[in-house]
Amino acid sequence: MDATERVSPAGSVPAAAGPAGSVPAAAGPAGxxxxxxxxxxxxxxxxxxxxxxxxxxxxxxxxxxxxxxxxxxxxxxxxxxxxxxxxxxxxxxxxxxxxxxxxxxxxxxxxxxxxxxxxxxxxxxxxxxxxxxxxxxxxxxxxxxxxxxxxxxxxxxxxxxxxxxxxxxxxxxxxxxxxxxxxxxxxxxRWWTVAAGALLGFAAHLADTLPDIAEDRAAGIRGLPHRLGGRGTRLLLPLPLLGATAVLSFGPPGPVDAGGAAALVLAGAAALAGPALGRRWRKAALAGAVAVAAVDLALLLVRGVTAG
The missing domain is CATH 1.10.357.140 (UbiA prenyltransferase)
Known part of the structure; x- marks a missing residue:
């Protein structure tokens, strides 16, 4: 997530930032x-x-x-x-x-x-x-x-x-x-496709922001992950990831088939491994989220997106 400063109630940038569309002189043609x-x-x-x-x-x-x-x-x-x-x-x-x-x-x-x-x-x-x-x-x-x-x-x-x-x-x-x-x-x-997409979106926000929480906080950002902190975000992240796969596996009528069960196992491993490895690899949580999204996309393609 890009570091930003605290936004005013009107959503404007600070007055000291200079004319709209400008950048500091140091970032000039040499760049x-x-x-x-x-x-x-x-x-x-x-x-x-x-x-x-x-x-x-x-x-x-x-x-x-x-x-x-x-x-x-x-x-x-x-x-x-x-x-x-x-x-x-x-x-x-x-x-x-x-x-x-x-x-x-x-x-x-x-x-x-x-x-x-x-x-x-x-x-x-x-x-x-x-x-x-x-x-x-x-x-x-x-x-x-x-x-x-x-x-x-x-x-x-x-x-x-x-x-x-x-x-x-x-x-x-x-x-x-x-x-x-x-x-x-x-x-x-189908309701479960929309619900799964929403849960993946929530997870994507957590995973994308997690590596930059400290830097963003220093810049005045107070989004949800920043309020939770690094530890809280890392603990929360597996829940929407697993929830998305569970919705796609259990949402359709009938028992969970072999594909759904395999997806749950794979998604569970990726969802838990990403945050766990986050201290050693900055983008581990995001990589885990991408892996779960790939598993969920496969389920979506198999089950379809429209009501039957």
Missing amino acids: AGRRGGWILGLALACHPGPALAVTALACALALGSGLGGSRSALITAAVLTGQLSVGWSNDAYDARRDARAARRGKPAADGTVGAGAVWAAAAVALTVCVPLSLACGVLAGTVHLAAVAAAWLYNLRLKATALSWLPYVAGFGALPAAVALSLPGGPAP
Whole structure:
């Protein structure tokens, strides 16, 4: 999670931060030369890892739900543009703070690309996301756009509050719902797919924030994981991970099959190992969460996302 300072009630940055879209003089053109230009800077500023991971998840769900190639491509494009807008808005909003904290890997803060250009890219991506989402169906598009709006709200305000988890829950829960509603006839999503997505979103927030809790606290961030502390977050993390797999295993009618039982074992091992290894490997908890998400995606693809 990106370190930020305490946000004012209006969600604004401190007055001493300087003009909107600016970065400190120290983060000037020299940074651009080192990092390979503004195109590379824009590519890195969009948070490519999470953006591609969520987009790939949407694509897999769309293809696994029986949508044709063109329809799946449309959903994938809508999710990709939404994720790009979220990533770019995050880096642009935090540029001045990241520059003052000398955070590495932040192109909008080190002068590789101007914060104004990153804001413009975020606005363009969001503008393109709207018609692409609605082309998937009015209801499906509305659900997806609501998830994108929640992510923007996280960037601009909620990540510094006790409600920092809410956009993650809304966004991950909305993804299987939007895919289901994009199918011919707009069938309702199965409740356990939405619940599992929401639980994975909650876990993703905990796992992503865990390595940076101390640094974020020093910058004034008081999201839910920061209030719980490192130990509390580490103890809580396995619960939503296991809960997501349990919902997918026990939610469908009938007894748990061999696939569900195997998924529970694998997810349990990954969910517990990640936090346990966190003191030796900074990203262990996040790696464990990704492993559980992969197991759950397999269950989702097997069971489908729509009501039968």
